[in-house]
Amino acid sequence: MANQNGNMYGLTILSPIIDDPKIKISHDAALRMYLQNMHRHERSPFAKVSGTHICRLVVMDDVVFVGHPAKEEHLASKYLVFNSNLYGGLDAYLEEMARKMPEVVDDIWSHCIGYPGTDPQAFAAYMKKCQIETTFYFADVNYKTVEQTLTALQTKVEFALFIERQQGKSPAELQRAFAAFWARVEKLPPPLAGLKELAKNQAAGV
Amino acid sequence: MVKLNLFDIQGFVARGYTFPRASYLLAEILNYKAGREFVGRVTERVTSAERWDNKPSSTLNIGFTWKGLYKLGLRDATMLSFPDEFYQGMRARNRVLGDVGKNDPANWEPVWTEDIHVWLAIYAQDASELARRCEEIGRLMQETGGARLLYTQQAGAICIDGKATSKEHFGYTDGFGNPDYEGVERKTVPGQGKLTPDGRWAPLATGEFILGYPDEARELPVCPVPYILGINGTYMAYRKLHQNVASFRKYLDDKGNRYPGGKEKLAAKFVGRWMDGTPLESSPDHNDLGLAGDPSRSTDFTYGHDADGGRCPIGSHIRRANPRDAFGFNGDLVNRRRIMRRGLPYGEYTPPDQPARDEDEHGIVFMALGASLFRQFEFVQQQWIEYGNDARLGNDKDLLVGCHNDADDRFVVQGSTDPGNTPFICGGLPNFVEMRGGEYFFLPSLTALRLIADGTVDPR
Numbered sequence: 001m002a003n004q005n006g007n008m009y010g011l012t013i014l015s016p017i018i019d020d021p022k023i024k025i026s027h028d029a030a031l032r033m034y035l036q037n038m039h040r041h042e043r044s045p046f047a048k049v050s051g052t053h054i055c056r057l058v059v060m061d062d063v064v065f066v067g068h069p070a071k072e073e074h075l076a077s078k079y080l081v082f083n084s085n086l087y088g089g090l091d092a093y094l095e096e097m098a099r100k101m102p103e104v105v106d107d108i109w110s111h112c113i114g115y116p117g118t119d120p121q122a123f124a125a126y127m128k129k130c131q132i133e134t135t136f137y138f139a140d141v142n143y144k145t146v147e148q149t150l151t152a153l154q155t156k157v158e159f160a161l162f163i164e165r166q167q168g169k170s171p172a173e174l175q176r177a178f179a180a181f182w183a184r185v186e187k188l189p190p191p192l193a194g195l196k197e198l199a200k201n202q203a204a205g206v
Numbered sequence: 207m208v209k210l211n212l213f214d215i216q217g218f219v220a221r222g223y224t225f226p227r228a229s230y231l232l233a234e235i236l237n238y239k240a241g242r243e244f245v246g247r248v249t250e251r252v253t254s255a256e257r258w259d260n261k262p263s264s265t266l267n268i269g270f271t272w273k274g275l276y277k278l279g280l281r282d283a284t285m286l287s288f289p290d291e292f293y294q295g296m297r298a299r300n301r302v303l304g305d306v307g308k309n310d311p312a313n314w315e316p317v318w319t320e321d322i323h324v325w326l327a328i329y330a331q332d333a334s335e336l337a338r339r340c341e342e343i344g345r346l347m348q349e350t351g352g353a354r355l356l357y358t359q360q361a362g363a364i365c366i367d368g369k370a371t372s373k374e375h376f377g378y379t380d381g382f383g384n385p386d387y388e389g390v391e392r393k394t395v396p397g398q399g400k401l402t403p404d405g406r407w408a409p410l411a412t413g414e415f416i417l418g419y420p421d422e423a424r425e426l427p428v429c430p431v432p433y434i435l436g437i438n439g440t441y442m443a444y445r446k447l448h449q450n451v452a453s454f455r456k457y458l459d460d461k462g463n464r465y466p467g468g469k470e471k472l473a474a475k476f477v478g479r480w481m482d483g484t485p486l487e488s489s490p491d492h493n494d495l496g497l498a499g500d501p502s503r504s505t506d507f508t509y510g511h512d513a514d515g516g517r518c519p520i521g522s523h524i525r526r527a528n529p530r531d532a533f534g535f536n537g538d539l540v541n542r543r544r545i546m547r548r549g550l551p552y553g554e555y556t557p558p559d560q561p562a563r564d565e566d567e568h569g570i571v572f573m574a575l576g577a578s579l580f581r582q583f584e585f586v587q588q589q590w591i592e593y594g595n596d597a598r599l600g601n602d603k604d605l606l607v608g609c610h611n612d613a614d615d616r617f618v619v620q621g622s623t624d625p626g627n628t629p630f631i632c633g634g635l636p637n638f639v640e641m642r643g644g645e646y647f648f649l650p651s652l653t654a655l656r657l658i659a660d661g662t663v664d665p666r
Contacts, residue, residue, distance in 0.1 A: 157614070160616060160618075160631060161614075161633070163629070163631045164616060164631040164632070164633040164634075167464065167628075167630060167631060168464045168465075168466070
């Protein structure tokens with residue numbers, strides 16, 4: 001089904017960018033500068049929006065003419081493209097964006113035609129008006145929540161360290177060590193969303 | 207069927223010489239006119255790929271860096287037609303190649319900061335012939351005034367009990383096979399070309415290794431302008447790799463004591479071959495000298511039935527460097543990532559019963575040839591040696607030649623339920639191999655060498 005694959009939602013939104021010849025710095029240029037300077041990884045504002053597996057913001061000026069026999073065509077406006085592979089329902093996700101990162105939402109979508117502001121319902125309704133169908137997903141995203149994915153990665157790193165340190169021990173020693181390992185690892189908080197180097201965040205381990 | 211002009215291709219490109227000794231000379235071209243004269247005089251002596259009725263006592267081959275060709279007066283229209291990575295050179299490509307940290311170009315030997323323009327390779331049967339040919343080159347440099355010798359790298363097969371072997375300093379038998387490609391006068395060796403849909407082996411397209419012929423995509427590889435400069439030539443990545451023999455032995459002893467399969471098996475798991483060369487995939491439980499020494503069997507294996515790596519670990523050196531069918535699609539994903547390898551050890555061999563030190567002179571001169579440095583050598587180095595994602599190994603690197611700057615680097619021996627083949631994780635990896643320097647060279651055809659020497663490379 002388009003847009004939805006299991007628990008995963010593939011979102012593509014094209015928001016027309018305001019064309020105002022009277023202002024000093026055009027909206028598309030200002031937006032592009034803003035996006036270029038956005039924080040990434042764990043400091044990305046999207047790290048606060050819990051359903052985000054991966055998202056991307058792109059300013060699209062026009063379609064590219066690739067030569068004959070293609071037809072030369074042009075867009076009616078410049079667009080802001082927003083892609084997100086998210087876990088869960090669309091409305092809840094868009095509303096969470098408006099609630100968790102209102103300043104950023106304002107800074108970005110205020111350059112777009114018809115932006116209603118950060119009222120969660122109004123913002124979600126606005127975004128959905130600009131939605132187009134999505135059929136391709138980011139290949140590395142699975143059907144787990146972001147938190148489950150991060151916890152699994154953390155557990156994998158910890159478990160590899162555990163094996164490296166404990167391999168070769170007797171079954172009884174191994175069982176004791178594993179019990180201690182699991183008692184610690186089970187209680188570890190999930191890593192920060194967007195964290196680039198998961199392994200760097202590891203404790204000394206058991 | 208491609209017919210190769212063996213009189214025009216440099217011998218070093220077409221085949222790996224089996225001489226026991228070599229000198230690799232790095233030189234600077236001093237000026238355009240005398241430099242061309244030097245190249246002309248060398249060209250008269252260059253060994254082509256022509257078949258030998260009697261093996262000569264020595265060979266001579268030549269290659270140029272981008273700067274070298276520029277210094278020899280090739281026009282801008284030609285110089286701008288070379289691929290980016292060749293123009294940039296190996297130093298500038300260090301982040302692509304993972305030459306960072308200890309392997310950063312800032313830590314390379316001083317010669318690699320000089321103006322290296324020419325690479326000359328002399329292979330010889332014995333030391334006196336090698337010295338004679340090196341003196342001959344020195345004389346040509348003097349007589350023409352066209353070039354200045356910057357560095358001589360000596361290399362030679364490791365001799366054990368007075369016999370030249372194909373061992374490297376860690377003790378592995380090295381240099382099993384090279385990709386078969388169309389046009390070479392030899393029988394296809396199982397395991398050395400590409401897989402056909404019915405599971406047999408066929409030679410790769412010539413254009414994967416030599417410019418001017420169709421490649422695996424049925425296209426002509428990118429060739430500099432004019433075409434005649436490129437055809438029958440190829441590119442080479444040259445890397446001087448130091449081997450920390452003491453670290454390797456200590457690590458293998460240490461982990462081998464804890465590995466249920468024992469030290470020798472663990473050493474085999476690192477590489478994918480037992481020390482004598484027996485492929486793990488064909489013989490996972492013990493070495494088999496008969497198998498290792500039989501060219502029709504020593505490279506004849508696939509990984510398709512060993513997806514879990516229980517026989518040959520997924521991250522072992524030979525499975526990384528040439529994954530064969532391991533990524534599915536009948537091996538199609540590797541056919542454009544193959545390299546021809548040439549190489550010789552340097553330094554005195556330290557037998558296993560003698561104490562070795564890391565700082566002792568031990569290493570290998572590794573050379574990889576192919577029609578595209580970017581698509582072949584750089585890709586293999588970046589994606590398969592220094593990274594593990596294609597093999598679903600995350601950030602893991604090649605245990606042996608990877609640059610381990612991260613305390614979390616590890617090597618996983620996948621293993622099975624057999625008590626002598628249990629899974630095993632090797633952490634705390636030191637750098638067993640360190641980069642000492644290297645460069646990219648273009649090895650032209652003899653025709654192109656004559657054009658360069660005459661100053662008649664005309665891009666129009």
